[in-house]
Every structure is written in C-alpha cells, then in structure tokens.
Amino acid sequence: MDFQWSVIWEALPNLLQGARLTILIAAVGLAGGLTLGALAGMVRTYGPKSLDWLARSYILLIRGTPLVVQVMFIYFALPIIAGVRIDGLTAAILSIIINSGAYVAEIVRGALLSIPKGLQEAGLAMGLPFRKVLRLIIGPLAFRRMIPALGNQCITSLKDTSLFIVIGVGELTRQGQEIMAENYRAVEIWTAVAVIYLLILTAMAYGLKYIEKRMPIL
Amino acid sequence: MSMVEFKQVVKSFGSLTVLDKVDLSIEPGEVVVIIGPSGSGKSTLLRCINALETIQDGDILVDGRSVRGGKEEIHQIRLEAGMVFQQFNLFPQMTALENVMFGPINARGMKKAEARALAVQILGKVGLEAKANHSPAQLSGGQQQRVAIARALAIRPALMLFDEPTSALDPELRHEVLKVMRDLAAENMTMVVVTHEIEFARQVGSRLIFMEGGKIVHDGNPVELLSNPPSSRLKDFLQHVH
Numbered sequence: 006m007d008f009q010w011s012v013i014w015e016a017l018p019n020l021l022q023g024a025r026l027t028i029l030i031a032a033v034g035l036a037g038g039l040t041l042g043a044l045a046g047m048v049r050t051y052g053p054k055s056l057d058w059l060a061r062s063y064i065l066l067i068r069g070t071p072l073v074v075q076v077m078f079i080y081f082a083l084p085i086i087a088g089v090r091i092d093g094l095t096a097a098i099l100s101i102i103i104n105s106g107a108y109v110a111e112i113v114r115g116a117l118l119s120i121p122k123g124l125q126e127a128g129l130a131m132g133l134p135f136r137k138v139l140r141l142i143i144g145p146l147a148f149r150r151m152i153p154a155l156g157n158q159c160i161t162s163l164k165d166t167s168l169f170i171v172i173g174v175g176e177l178t179r180q181g182q183e184i185m186a187e188n189y190r191a192v193e194i195w196t197a198v199a200v201i202y203l204l205i206l207t208a209m210a211y212g213l214k215y216i217e218k219r220m221p222i223l
Numbered sequence: 224m225s226m227v228e229f230k231q232v233v234k235s236f237g238s239l240t241v242l243d244k245v246d247l248s249i250e251p252g253e254v255v256v257i258i259g260p261s262g263s264g265k266s267t268l269l270r271c272i273n274a275l276e277t278i279q280d281g282d283i284l285v286d287g288r289s290v291r292g293g294k295e296e297i298h299q300i301r302l303e304a305g306m307v308f309q310q311f312n313l314f315p316q317m318t319a320l321e322n323v324m325f326g327p328i329n330a331r332g333m334k335k336a337e338a339r340a341l342a343v344q345i346l347g348k349v350g351l352e353a354k355a356n357h358s359p360a361q362l363s364g365g366q367q368q369r370v371a372i373a374r375a376l377a378i379r380p381a382l383m384l385f386d387e388p389t390s391a392l393d394p395e396l397r398h399e400v401l402k403v404m405r406d407l408a409a410e411n412m413t414m415v416v417v418t419h420e421i422e423f424a425r426q427v428g429s430r431l432i433f434m435e436g437g438k439i440v441h442d443g444n445p446v447e448l449l450s451n452p453p454s455s456r457l458k459d460f461l462q463h464v465h
C-alpha cells in the first residue's frame with residue numbers, strides 16, 4: 006500500500022472547512038445546551054412541581070432516544086408538523102442544544118445537591134434572598150464541581166456532531182465521506198479526519214485542564 | 224418590648240411534633256442558655272427564631288416583627304439576628320476577610336471599602352486580623368468558628384443565635400470560641416446559646432432553659448438550677464453531660 010501525502014494536501018482545504026463547521030456546531034450548540042441545562046437543572050432542584058414535571062419529561066425524552074433520531078425528527082418531521090423549513094445547520098445546532106441540555110441538567114442538579122445545606126442556611130440566615138444565595142454562594146461552588154462532568158459532555162457533544170452526516174451538513178466527517186467517494190483514498194482521508202478530530206479534542210482537553218486547575222473543587 | 228417572644232409555638236415535621244406550644248420571651252441583654260437531651264428541639268427552637276424553619280401554629284415576634292409576616296419581615300428579622308452554626312458553614316471559596324465582608328455588602332448593601340474596614344475591625348475583635356487572607360481550609364476549627372462569629376456580627380445584629388458552637392471542636396480549641404462569646408455577653412449582646420458547656424451556662428448565662436420533648440421544662444437562674452436541679456430529669460441530664 007502506498008500512502009500518498011498529496012491526497013491529504015489536496016483534501017485539506019475542504020477538511021478544514023468541515024472542521025470549522027464542526028467547531029461552530031459544537032460551540033453554538035454547547036453554549037445553548039449549557040444555558041438550557043443550567044435552567045432545567047435548577048428547575049429540577051429547586052423548581053415547583055409543575056415545572057419540575059416539564060423538566061423531567063424533557064430529560065426522559067432526550068436521554069431515552071438516540072441523537073440521530075432526534076436530528077432526523079427535527080430536520081424531517083418537524084417541518085411537516087410545524088410547517089417551517091429548517092436548514093441542516095440549524096437542525097444540527099438545535100439537536101446539540103436540546104441533547105446536551107438534558108445531560109447538563111442532570112450534571113447541574115447533582116452538583117447543586119452536593120453543596121452542603123449549611124452554606125445555604127448561612128446565606129439565608131444573614132438575610133439574603135434565595136436567588137442571591139444561589140448566585141453568590143451555591144452556584145459558584147457547584148460550578149467548580151461540575152467542571153469535569155461538563156468537560157466530558159463537551160467532548161461527547163463535539164464528537165456527536167459527526168452524526169450529522171445523516172442530514173448532509175458539511176461538517177468534518179461528511180467532508181471526509183464526500184472526498185473519499187470521489188477519490189477512493191480511504192486510508193489517507195480517514196487518517197486525516199481522525200487526526201483533525203484528535204487535534205481539536207486535545208486542545209479542548211487542555212483547555213479543560215487549565216480551567217480545572219484555576220478553579221479547583223473546594 | 225421583648226427581643227424575642229414565642230407565643231404558643233407549634234413546630235412539627237410531618238406527624239412529629241418538635242415544639243409543643245412553646246411560650247418564651249427573651250429581653251434585650253439576656254444571655255439565654257438552652258440545654259437538653261439530643262432531639263429535644265433545641266436547634267429547632269433556635270432556627271424558628273430567624274425563620275430557617277417555618278412554624279405550624281402560634282407566632283414568634285423578633286423585635287416586634289412576626290416570622291409569619293412575609294418576606295420583608297423575615298428579611299428584617301434575619302438582619303437583626305445573627306446565627307452561628309455547629310459546623311461553622313464558612314464559604315470555602317472566600318478568605319476569612321471576604322466571608323466577613325460578604326454580609327455587609329450583599330445583605331446590607333454596604334460599599335466594598337466600607338465593608339472591608341468593618342470586616343478588618345471585627346476580625347480584630349475575634350483576634351484574627353492576622354488570618355484575614357487565609358481561606359477557611361487553612362484555619363483551625365476554633366479559628367473558623369471565630370470567623371463565623373465575626374461574619375454574623377458584621378451584619379450588626381441585635382441578637383445572636385448560637386447552635387452548639389463548640390460541639391464540633393476539639394476540647395483544647397473550645398475556650399477560644401467561648402472567650403469570644405463571653406466578650407460579646409460582656410458588651411450586653413442579647414444571646415441565645417444552645418450548648419453542652421455547663422460552665423459557660425453557669426458563668427455567662429443570665430438564664431438557663433432545660434428542654435425535653437419539645438417543651439421548656441425549666442427556665443430560671445443558671446446558678447440555682449445547676450446547683451439545685453428541681454427535677455430528677457435535669458439531675459440525670461447534668462450527670463450525663465459532665
């Protein structure tokens with residue numbers, strides 16, 4: 006077998022284009038997912054029964070179905086039900102938001118519950134409203150405890166974007182697939198794709214390590 | 224007006240009645256020491272005063288404000304009543320100084336610089352200026368509890384509530400916390416102290432309450448109650464804590 010570097014060289018612009026889209030989907034999707042997850046997690050921990058029920062159902066639905074089914078639903082079924090056209094990129098980002106949000110919600114809930122009750126009481130006892138106790142005391146402490154699990158979720162979600170190959174979004178995996186369909190150079194192309202993922206994820210892992218170091222669990 | 228007034232207070236957790244029609248009034252400047260067997264309702268009584276527990280019947284007035292009077296009343300009551308917990312409950316992400324500044328800034332709306340000056344002064348009062356920039360994890364238990372007292376004092380309360388402030392401490396660290404409490408009593412701070420420190424009750428307490436089964440069984444002068452226990456229950460209890 007001859008490994009031809011020139012194949013990779015030629016494919017690189019398209020692969021990097023795909024990598025850019027992969028990062029975009031993951032970044033916007035995770036920003037939304039962290040926000041949605043934080044909200045759902047707080048509702049699950051402190052919310053009234055009615056809202057908690059809603060959050061629980063959401064988590065059950067998302068964790069109980071595969072991501073590919075979720076994105077297929079958003080991309081193909083939702084337009085029929087709701088009568089709106091959704092482009093592939095939007096469907097991909099929406100999928101990451103709702104999917105990661107469900108997992109993040111449980112991470113947030115677990116971390117909030119792990120903070121000793123006494124700290125909350127100390128805050129309340131000095132006359133702070135619960136919102137402030139959450140924002141200034143419990144929240145920051147819980148966040149530190151969430152970092153490792155949130156890091157895992159970020160890594161998982163980034164890799165999950167490769168599933169959007171099924172709706173034709175030109176992210177990294179899809180780009181590799183399309184190039185290979187033309188030149189049949191499977192070894193070079195999939196090696197290059199794997200290395201690009203590895204670089205992105207290694208950078209992420211280092212970023213996480215840095216954050217963890219700066220914000221140790223107390 | 225009384226500083227604290229319990230009127231037929233009933234507190235229950237589900238079917239368990241923990242405070243059973245308690246009447247009690249505490250006057251400004253009193254140091255009320257509460258003793259009693261585990262589970263008799265001492266902590267609950269204390270926690271009802273600043274509405275950390277909600278009561279099911281009766282009423283509690285703190286400086287004339289009802290714990291059942293809604294959010295704003297409870298807010299005012301909590302500003303007026305500082306609380307010290309058995310487990311210190313210092314905020315671990317903040318230094319000693321930041322812990323003490325926290326209440327003035329966030330509960331009283333004080334400017335940062337002003338809060339810092341106040342916190343430095345109060346830390347000095349509990350003998351810990353030198354530890355201002357240490358985090359709680361770098362302090363001994365006794366030091367942590369003194370910071371916790373400073374933190375409570377920083378909101379300028381009219382009343383201090385202590386729930387077994389020395390029970391989590393090694394015997395050799397207790398005296399430094401008790402000394403701070405003694406100093407406070409000498410300044411005429413109104414104090415309600417749940418404790419097993421009988422010597423503190425005798426020397427510093429202006430009043431001793433013995434609780435059992437959610438009721439106040441004895442309420443009187445500490446020296447008299449301790450030297451002449453009026454019931455065999457109190458006598459037995461005292462033998463066990465000694």
Ligand SMILES: Nc1ncnc2c1ncn2[C@@H]1O[C@H](COP(=O)(O)OP(=O)(O)O)[C@@H](O)[C@H]1O
Nearest residue numbers: 236239241259260261262263264265266267268
């Ligand atoms: N949050 C709670 N939920 C249920 N029961 C409680 C709770 N807090 C206290 N109790 C019960 O109330 C009783 C009195 O508790 P407490 O006031 O802590 O007693 P003490 O401080 O005198 O040891 C105990 O039987 C205890 O188990």
Ligand SMILES: [Mg+2]
Nearest residue numbers: 265266267387
């Ligand atoms: Mg207790």
